[in-house]
Amino acid sequence: AQRVTQPEKLLSVFKGAPVELKCNYSYSGSPELFWYVQYSRQRLQLLLRHISRESIKGFTADLNKGETSFHLKKPFAQEEDSAMYYCALNAGNMLTFGGGTRLMVKP
Amino acid sequence: NAGVTQTPKFRVLKTGQSMTLLCAQDMNHEYMYWYRQDPGMGLRLIHYSVGEGTTAKGEVPDGYNVSRLKKQNFLLGLESAAPSQTSVYFCASSWYAGGLDEQYFGPGTRLTVT
Numbered sequence: 690a691q692r693v694t695q696p697e698k699l700l701s702v703f704k705g706a707p708v709e710l711k712c713n714y715s716y717s718g719s720p721e722l723f724w725y726v727q728y729s730r731q732r733l734q735l736l737l738r739h740i741s742r743e744s745i746k747g748f749t750a751d752l753n754k755g756e757t758s759f760h761l762k763k764p765f766a767q768e769e770d771s772a773m774y775y776c777a778l779n780a781g782n783m784l785t786f787g788g789g790t791r792l793m794v795k796p
Numbered sequence: 797n798a799g800v801t802q803t804p805k806f807r808v809l810k811t812g813q814s815m816t817l818l819c820a821q822d823m824n825h826e827y828m829y830w831y832r833q834d835p836g837m838g839l840r841l842i843h844y845s846v847g848e849g850t851t852a853k854g855e856v857p858d859g860y861n862v863s864r865l866k867k868q869n870f871l872l873g874l875e876s877a878a879p880s881q882t883s884v885y886f887c888a889s890s891w892y893a894g895g896l897d898e899q900y901f902g903p904g905t906r907l908t909v910t
Contacts, residue, residue, distance in 0.1 A: 698836060732800075733839075733886065733901040775838055782846060782893040783829070783854060786838040 691716040691780040693787035701793045702766050710761040710790045712750075712776030721779035722759040724750055725786075728772045736761075736774070746770070766794045797822050800902035802887050808908045809877040817872040817905050819887030827890045828870040829854070829899065830862060832883040839886065845870055846893065877909045 692715045702708055714720060724736040737745045739752040739759060750761045759776060771794045776787040803818045819828065826847050831839040831854075841854030843862040851862045859881060861873045870889075874881060884906050888899040 693838075695838075732903055733888075735898045738898075782827075782852070783841050783844060784899065785855075786831075786840070788836050788838040 691785045695787035695790045699791045708763045708766045712759045723777045725775045802902040819870045821889040825889035829888045830872045831886045882909045
């Protein structure tokens with residue numbers, strides 16, 4: 690069965706510091722991974738997907754099949770990055786979400 | 797476009813009571829999903845639908861039923877509510893299956909069962 694693990698429930702950094710939100714997965718098939726974000730009082734929304742190899746709001750994520758990881762990174766955190774972040778894995782007709790990491794960026 | 801809407805926003809039930817949560821989307825999406833969100837456990841899929849008239853079980857389907865009589869609506873029912881069903885419920889929809897396409901989420905329904 691597929692599984693997504695986000696080992697940190699809370700990550701607190703200062704503005705301007707680098708950020709790395711960890712995501713590990715287990716899946717027997719070819720993985721398709723995503724990061725979703727939920728800002729305060731807003732809906733959950735897609736941040737980025739690995740197949741697009743894009744940078745959104747300064748965030749990037751690289752799929753490492755050897756380490757079965759899909760960590761989300763940003764070189765310089767901003768206060769507006771404070772939110773709940775979820776890593777998700779596509780498994781057929783459904784997404785499997787990790788437990789989420791709350792990122793707090795302090796001024 | 798309203799996107800994905802959910803009714804009601806909040807509800808308090810007593811153990812054993814029943815209720816239906818309504819999800820509506822105006823994007824003509826084929827796929828719809830119901831999730832529950834609990835602290836530390838992320839979102840867990842309850843049921844989903846791949847098209848009008850179809851439903852399928854997700855990860856945590858017990859105690860819930862669903863129906864998709866119209867393409868734009870996906871109903872989640874609790875026949876006999878239990879305190880363990882206290883949660884925030886999210887509906888989502890997408891053009892394609894699972895993660896092949898972006899899922900669009902509703903604002904959530906906060907349910908408390910006492």
